[in-house]
Amino acid sequence: MSTDTIEMKKTNGQQAINEALHEAFEADPKVILLGEDCGDKEGGGVTGVCKGLSTKFGDLRVRSTPIAEQSIMGAAIGAAMAGYKPVAEIMLMNFTTVCMDMIVNHAAKLRFMSGGQSQVPLVIRTLTGAGNQTAGQHADCYEAWFCHTAGIKVVFPTFPGDAKGLMLSAIQDPDPVIFIETGMTLFAPGEMPVNQGPIPLGVANVVVPGNDITIVSYGAQMYRVMMAMEELGKAGISAEVIDLRTISPWDRETVLASAEKTGRLLVVHEAGRNFGPGAEIAATAQEELFGKLKAPVGRLGAPYCAVPFAKKLEDSYLVQPADVVAEAQRLTAMG
């Protein structure tokens, strides 16, 4: 289908996810939502993603909660097991640390430990990302932790249409999904199809086709990769850019096919480089494409330290467009 037949509208991630929630609530009375400040009286969530829901669907389906993450996740898990489809907002990803027992030991494992009797179809919406000087406890990208836990899916959308489509799928998915948002992916202006429907989990998107190197990224980091495209072009590098969209389970087929075609692979994420998602992707690439690549798999991610406060340190902590250009040049110079 050619893109010019699809009617587009200007929007951003916040509006797109809000639209997904409204549609899901409208279509399915089993969809419910809870979290700190999520009611309209409290502002519809810290980023306003839940705006309008409590007014339209009532305070029993859309509940503001105390600042008590274990009780938020526990209530979501119990309601999910009782047949509901809860969307739980954990305000910031660092706050998942205070309810990890509920997420890891219960939400992710109850289906397996019960031999399939228990279903926990919930979505955890959570916000993170460095760049706003929120320092070491408000900005970590901990997606790798959840990828390492069997039984929970990890979604990290970049663009508004994907955010809406993936949220629609996540809500109807029979398994728990953690859905990661950032300031950039919520508020960067963008566009999406007027009738954006569900997008399946576990399917990556080739954002830019290219021939010399495959660059895999997602989330806020994807914007910093896109900002490198002009420089890469000037340097004569034709990069194929893949937006992973779902981190676990990840789309091995799309990534490996692209890397085989270009002969080079670079994974770029905001999460820490050590043991980050890039390590899994690089390891898979060497298993599956050994001898077919022209250069070692490149990985760019945060250094091994907490997210720093000082602006200059924070800028250096993040993988910047110039870092992407330099690494792509290094890799394309090989082979």
Next chain:
Amino acid sequence: MTETTSNRASPDAATQLDIYRRMLRIERNDDFTQQQIRRGRITAPYYSGRGQECIPAAISNLLDDDDKICTIYRGIHDMVAKDMPLKPLWAEIMGKVDGTCKGKGGPMHLTHPETGVMVTTGIVGSSMPIANGFGWASLLDGTKQVTIAYFGDGASNIGAFHESLNLASVWKLPVIFVCANNGYAEHTRFQDGTSVDQISKRAIGYGMPGYTVNGNDPVEMWQYANEAISRARAGEGPTLLECKTFRFCGHLLGDDNKYMSPGELDAAKADDPLPKYRQKLLDEGIATEAQLEDMKAAIEAEVQQAIDFAVESEFPPMDELRRDVFAKEISA
């Protein structure tokens, strides 16, 4: 917190006999379990509920199949009291494919939604936040279903307890928080790890009724449970019940009990609630000796059939490792 029980409804004869049946089913099941452990047929750690039978027996008399329980690693007595069928229970604790969790959960994670056994957790305190979710679902469904969150005295010191009681109170959830205070948190004496002399006092801080109940007295236990469950069904919100009891087999079967005072365990066993209650039923003419012996024989036959079933059952096939991770089987 203990109040006079005189103004509370009392269990009739049939109810009292039903409570005894549930207690005996727990005790016989526990005894047979210990025998099978000694024979080497069960290799998993066992957290016996022996001595604590009365609490879930009295509560379960007041519950329907669609009422739910969320319990803990020391929880088989809670399930047996809820009339969970014994065959899938036994097959599970032997790690067999006919187990209620296909041998993938074991005794610490037994689950049987048909009888309302929704979650069994091995994490201290974690039955409570999840019970609240079932309570929220009951409000959304507009039913009179209640959920019991079982936990021990040790769990009343973990954050999940405090968060859960607060939320249940704010949301007026139909959840009853049932604390079996058996005097020890693993090996640590109650008073060495708890800031209050009665856990029920903590209910005040969360704006709900809290009672300390003799958890070894079936009649008193039933009276308070009846009040708490009736309140929940009437939409009046949660209650905290602290049920004083004692565990006869320590934290873990094989426990050397060295952390207890000399004579403490013997004294508790001498005050075993089961034979005392049996004698009461006989003395009050609620049951005859022959009736109770028939009941015992029937229960033992049921347990033996469950053991035979479990022994005959196969171990799970290896492809179970790929099933139930997600709804859809994952690839190898």
